[in-house]
Amino acid sequence: MSEVYAARRGRLRDRCSASGSPAALVSRPANVRYLTGAAPRGAVLLLGPQGPEEDVLYCASTPGEDPAEGRLDEHLTCAVLPAPGADPAVAAADAAAAARAEGLAVEEHHLTVARHRALLSVAPGLRLTGLGTAVEQQRLVKDEEEISCLRIAAEIADQALGELLESILVGRTERHLALELERRLVDHGADGPAFTTSVGTGPHSGRLGHRPTDRRVEEGDFLSVCLGADYRGYRCEIGRTFVIGTTPADWQIELYELVFAAQRAGREALSPGAAYRDVDHAARQVLDSAGYAESLAPVMGHGVGLEIREDPQLAPAAMGKLDACVPVTVEPGVHLPGRGGVRIADTLVVRPEADGGPELLTITTKELLAL
Amino acid sequence: MSEVYAARRGRLRDRCSASGSPAALVSRPANVRYLTGAAPRGAVLLLGPQGPEEDVLYCASTPGEDPAEGRLDEHLTCAVLPAPGADPAVAAADAAAAARAEGLAVEEHHLTVARHRALLSVAPGLRLTGLGTAVEQQRLVKDEEEISCLRIAAEIADQALGELLESILVGRTERHLALELERRLVDHGADGPAFTTSVGTGPHSGRLGHRPTDRRVEEGDFLSVCLGADYRGYRCEIGRTFVIGTTPADWQIELYELVFAAQRAGREALSPGAAYRDVDHAARQVLDSAGYAESLAPVMGHGVGLEIREDPQLAPAAMGKLDACVPVTVEPGVHLPGRGGVRIADTLVVRPEADGGPELLTITTKELLAL
Numbered sequence: 050m051s052e053v054y055a056a057r058r059g060r061l062r063d064r065c066s067a068s069g070s071p072a073a074l075v076s077r078p079a080n081v082r083y084l085t086g087a088a089p090r091g092a093v094l095l096l097g098p099q100g101p102e103e104d105v106l107y108c109a110s111t112p113g114e115d116p117a118e119g120r121l122d123e124h125l126t127c128a129v130l131p132a133p134g135a136d137p138a139v140a141a142a143d144a145a146a147a148a149r150a151e152g153l154a155v156e157e158h159h160l161t162v163a164r165h166r167a168l169l170s171v172a173p174g175l176r177l178t179g180l181g182t183a184v185e186q187q188r189l190v191k192d193e194e195e196i197s198c199l200r201i202a203a204e205i206a207d208q209a210l211g212e213l214l215e216s217i218l219v220g221r222t223e224r225h226l227a228l229e230l231e232r233r234l235v236d237h238g239a240d241g242p243a244f245t246t247s248v249g250t251g252p253h254s255g256r257l258g259h260r261p262t263d264r265r266v267e268e269g270d271f272l273s274v275c276l277g278a279d280y281r282g283y284r285c286e287i288g289r290t291f292v293i294g295t296t297p298a299d300w301q302i303e304l305y306e307l308v309f310a311a312q313r314a315g316r317e318a319l320s321p322g323a324a325y326r327d328v329d330h331a332a333r334q335v336l337d338s339a340g341y342a343e344s345l346a347p348v349m350g351h352g353v354g355l356e357i358r359e360d361p362q363l364a365p366a367a368m369g370k371l372d373a374c375v376p377v378t379v380e381p382g383v384h385l386p387g388r389g390g391v392r393i394a395d396t397l398v399v400r401p402e403a404d405g406g407p408e409l410l411t412i413t414t415k416e417l418l419a420l
Numbered sequence: 421m422s423e424v425y426a427a428r429r430g431r432l433r434d435r436c437s438a439s440g441s442p443a444a445l446v447s448r449p450a451n452v453r454y455l456t457g458a459a460p461r462g463a464v465l466l467l468g469p470q471g472p473e474e475d476v477l478y479c480a481s482t483p484g485e486d487p488a489e490g491r492l493d494e495h496l497t498c499a500v501l502p503a504p505g506a507d508p509a510v511a512a513a514d515a516a517a518a519a520r521a522e523g524l525a526v527e528e529h530h531l532t533v534a535r536h537r538a539l540l541s542v543a544p545g546l547r548l549t550g551l552g553t554a555v556e557q558q559r560l561v562k563d564e565e566e567i568s569c570l571r572i573a574a575e576i577a578d579q580a581l582g583e584l585l586e587s588i589l590v591g592r593t594e595r596h597l598a599l600e601l602e603r604r605l606v607d608h609g610a611d612g613p614a615f616t617t618s619v620g621t622g623p624h625s626g627r628l629g630h631r632p633t634d635r636r637v638e639e640g641d642f643l644s645v646c647l648g649a650d651y652r653g654y655r656c657e658i659g660r661t662f663v664i665g666t667t668p669a670d671w672q673i674e675l676y677e678l679v680f681a682a683q684r685a686g687r688e689a690l691s692p693g694a695a696y697r698d699v700d701h702a703a704r705q706v707l708d709s710a711g712y713a714e715s716l717a718p719v720m721g722h723g724v725g726l727e728i729r730e731d732p733q734l735a736p737a738a739m740g741k742l743d744a745c746v747p748v749t750v751e752p753g754v755h756l757p758g759r760g761g762v763r764i765a766d767t768l769v770v771r772p773e774a775d776g777g778p779e780l781l782t783i784t785t786k787e788l789l790a791l
Contacts, residue, residue, distance in 0.1 A: 133718025133735065155533075162528035162536045163550075179534075224606050232599045347504025364504065 051086075053194065054122040058084050058104060060187060062096055065154055070178045072098035072150035074141050074168075077159040079355040080184035081106070082282055087121035095141040098150035105144065107137035120281070138164055139171050146172035154180035182360075189352065189360055190374045196398055198283035199353065199376050202243065203396055203410035205278040206287045209233035210413050218420055219268060219293060223248040223261035226274070234278045243277030243284030244357045254290060255382050255390020257346050268294040271301060271389040272420070273382075277357060277396075284357040286378045287411035288394030291418045300388075305417045308383055308391040311335035312415070315349055315363070315379035319399050319407040325367035332381045333365070341383050350379040353396055375399045376410070422457075424565065425493040429455050429475060431558060433467055436525055441549045443469035443521035445512050445539075448530040450726040451555035452477070453653055458492035466512040469521035476515065478508035491652075509535055510542050517543035525551035553731075560723065560731055561745045567769055569654035570724065570747050573614065574767055574781035576649040577658045580604035581784050589791055590639060590664060594619040594632035597645070605649045614648030614655030615728045625661060626753050626761020628717050639665040642672060642760040643791070644753075648728060648767075655728040657749045658782035659765030662789045671759075676788045679754055679762040682706035683786070686720055686734070686750035690770050690778040696738035703752045704736070712754050721750040724767055746770045747781070 061084065065073045073096040075081055082088035089108045097103020105126045121127065130140055138160065145153045153172075155165070157179045168177060191199070209230050218226070227246040234242055249259040254271035266272060275288040290308075292301055315332030332349040336342070350363040353376050361369055363377060371377075377399065382392030393415060398408040432455065436444045444467040446452055453459035460479045468474020476497045492498065501511055509531065516524045524543075526536070528550045539548060562570070580601050589597070598617040605613055620630040625642035637643060646659040661679075663672055686703030703720040707713070721734040724747050732740055734748060742748075748770065753763030764786060769779040 134733075134737075157533035157537070158535075160533050162526075162531050162533055164529075165533045166528070225603075228599075228603045228606060232596075232603070235595050235599060362505075366505075 051122045051124050053192070054084060054086050055101065055124065057187065058094075058096060058101060061183060062101070064183055065096065065180070068154075070152040070154040070180075072096060072145045072148075072152065073154040073180050074138060074145070074156070075180070075184060076138055076156050077184070079359075080156070080188070082355055083184060083188055085122050085125055091137055093137045093141050095144060098145065098148050103148060105141070107141045107144075109135065109137055136164060136167060139167050142168040142172045142175060146175045150175065152176040152178050154178045154183075156180050156184075158182065185360055188354055190372050191354060191376060191398075192374070195283060195354065196374065196376065198281045199285050199396065199398070200410055202239070202278040202280035202283050202285040203287065203412075205234055205237040205239045205280060206243075206276055206285055207411060207413045208237045209278070210274065210276065210287065210289065213274075214291070214418070214420060218266045218272065220265055222263045222265050223250055223253065224263060226266070227261040230274070230276050234276070237278075239278035239280055240282070241279045243279045243286065247273075247275040249273045249389070250293075252387055252389050255384040255392045257382060257384070257392065266293055269298070270294075271391065273390070273392050275392065275394060282355050284353055284355070285376075285396040285410060286353060286357060286380070286394050287396065287413060288380055288382075288392045289413060289415070290391040290393060291420050293420055295419055297417060297419055302417065304383060304385075305391050307336065307339050308381055308393055309415060309417075311349075311381040312379055312393040312395070315381060316395065316397060316407060316409075319371065319377065319379070319397060321371060321373040321399055321401050323371045325361045325363050325369050325371065326365055328371070328377075328379070329363040329365055329367065332363075332379060336381060336383060344384065346382065349381050350377050352377050371399045373399055373401055373404075422493045422495050424563070425455060425457050426472065426495065428558065429465075429467060429472060432554060433472070435554055436467065436551070439525075441523040441525040441551075443467060443516045443519075443523065444525040444551050445509060445516070445527070446551070446555060447509055447527050448555070450730075451527070451559070453726055454555060454559055456493050456496055462508055464508045464512050466515060469516065469519050474519060476512070478512045478515075480506065480508055507535060507538060510538050513539040513543045513546060517546045521546065523547040523549050525549045525554075527551050527555075529553065556731055559725055561743050562725060562747060562769075563745070566654060566725065567745065567747065569652045570656055570767065570769070571781055573610070573649040573651035573654050573656040574658065574783075576605055576608040576610045576651060577614075577647055577656055578782060578784045579608045580649070581645065581647065581658060581660065584645075585662070585789070585791060589637045589643065591636050593634045593636050594621055594624065595634060597637070598632040601645070601647050605647070608649075610649035610651055611653070612650045614650045614657065618644075618646040620644045620760070621664075623758055623760050626755040626763045628753060628755070628763070637664055640669070641665075642762065644761070644763050646763065646765060653726050655724055655726070656747075656767040656781060657724060657728060657751070657765050658767065658784060659751055659753075659763045660784060660786070661762040661764060662791050664791055666790055668788060668790055673788065675754060675756075676762050678707065678710050679752055679764055680786060680788075682720075682752040683750055683764040683766070686752060687766065687768060687778060687780075690742065690748065690750070690768060692742060692744040692770055692772050694742045696732045696734050696740050696742065697736055699742070699748075699750070700734040700736055700738065703750060707752060707754060715755065717753065720752050721748050723748050742770045744770055744772055744775075
């Protein structure tokens with residue numbers, strides 16, 4: 050695996066050199082992890098000005114903690130700061146200045162104003178430039194190693210959800226169902242939940258990001274569940290909606306079929322070269338034309354990887370086109386205030402038609418199950 | 421409760437006016453919650469330049485989510501931005517400029533360089549100054565309402581831990597014990613765990629912030645547990661170490677007694693007017709003089725409240741003195757690589773001698789229990 054991280058750092062270095070700042074400071078945790086294999090709390094990566102042999106991961110002093118917990122690239126130098134409370138970014142800037150870097154590109158969308166000032170004050174001769182979202186852009190297209198982590202994460206989420214469906218649901222609270230799902234994710238090998246598990250019953254069903262409450266599952270409810278596993282840092286998402294009891298009401302069947310049609314349209318629009326906004330539109334217009342335009346979420350899906358929400362955004366104003374090997378969610382939903390609603394989410398990997406089209410990672414059935 | 425939030429904002433406004441910037445932008449989530457009662461994702465508080473009637477909470481657009489989830493001060497104006505992806509801080513700066521604020525004090529330790537630049541570009545005439553950690557300093561001393569939330573949080577953690585001790589432990593994994601503790605916290609009314617529950621067995625015991633693994637509890641192990649409840653946003657911490665089996669080994673008894681003595685010394689040093697560093701020293705020197713100086717954590721305790729780690733830091737180089745009504749943890753520990761260790765943590769509120777001295781919130785016994 051070490052070669053993978055070295056190659057990623059090499060690509061970033063090439064890009065920095067091309068824009069005139071051969072040294073770079075990466076501070077955003079997911080970016081640090083992507084480039085080194087691990088992201089101890091507060092750690093930053095310095096890409097040295099002269100070449101890869103100067104790359105150093107600066108870690109904060111945390112006695113009792115293993116600073117390199119995770120799968121840190123063992124060929125990378127790791128410097129643990131001796132002073133408690135010292136900022137690794139400041140130490141990195143100091144080192145860059147000592148190595149006579151002309152400029153240092155920093156992540157201005159992550160560094161705070163106060164830390165930025167601290168870098169300037171420790172290395173007043175250093176020209177700080179912006180790295181922009183270079184690492185985030187590099188993270189967009191995943192390699193097969195990354196996709197296989199996502200595939201395992203999705204399998205784990207499918208298993209956890211499948212087991213829950215076999216248990217008695219009526220009478221249990223949203224909070225308990227959410228905690229049980231998270232326990233099952235860990236049982237099946239997840240490092241943890243990918244995000245806070247959402248369970249919505251009755252009037253809460255179909256709400257985006259609903260925080261579980263003490264409401265109990267009742268006969269006739271919609272039950273919507275959204276969960277995901279974190280496997281080696283890679284995070285997937287699955288969302289399903291069920292109906293509780295033997296016979297769904299007509300409005301439930303209609304709403305379910307509508308959201309299902311929107312979700313399918315979104316999935317079918319995934320292909321290399323498809324514009325982000327066109328994927329959004331494919332799903333959104335199904336719900337728009339049924340009169341739900343006002344209540345829709347700003348995105349119909351988003352990229353996943355080391356973060357549960359990363360680029361691309363599948364949104365009306367998003368610029369850009371999908372590439373092969375970009376994993377995304379497709380997750381439309383409708384929520385009717387006071388009544389509840391439906392949300393269906395999958396994680397898929399964009400693949401060319403010749404390879405069979407989009408690869409569905411979350412394979413739990415999307416039939417309307419009556420539980 | 422609304423008066424409480426208005427009074428807090430009033431104190432902050434007085435401080436800002438005194439330093440020449442009557443308008444302020446609060447973006448750090450715990451600070452926003454302290455001043456408004458709620459902190460919807462991405463929300464920022466603008467303290468208007470002319471007076472409290474101009475205070476506005478700017479929230480990001482999140483259809484399907486209740487933007488004011490929590491206990492938002494109902495007298496506060498709440499503006500939800502219509503455009504998806506718009507930055508509430510930019511909208512607030514725009515409003516401040518429109519209201520002819522001369523300057524706007526911002527939280528430079530929270531705002532990123534990129535957001536700071538976006539504020540300047542939307543309101544080029546606005547002079548951005550630093551608010552510093554004014555809100556964090558205001559949060560140091562808690563009112564009785566806040567302390568009562570912490571007291572309930574501690575009761576919940578004590579209950580969860582007490583129930584765990586009554587169950588069979590041998591053969592269960594650290595991950596399962598941690599998940600069970602978190603489930604019990606929620607069962608007893610917590611909004612969630614205050615931080616990731618740490619369970620360490622055998623060689624993992626006593627490690628600060630140990631992430632639970634699949635190691636199972638064995639006879640003869642030390643078992644150390646660190647958990648806390650979040651109750652209405654307020655977070656407490658309790659840490660205990662137990663021994664598994666009927667008879668602790670001599671080294672276990674000795675190490676336990678040493679850490680217990682250090683923890684007691686730290687607790688007894690808590691009083692209004694005591695220097696932070698003296699509390700640290702009281703606990704630390706017990707472990708230092710037994711030869712563990714090198715392996716100790718950088719702090720022997722810290723403040724708690726809306727964040728699980730807030731000011732003050734009880735550390736060797738910390739400047740400042742305790743006040744009455746400041747809740748802190750006292751949490752020394754020793755970890756022997758390969759063997760395990762002991763960690764004992766309590767949450768207490770500093771009280772004057774006349775009121776009976778420090779108030780212990782986490783009351784689970786600190787005798788060495790053999791389970």
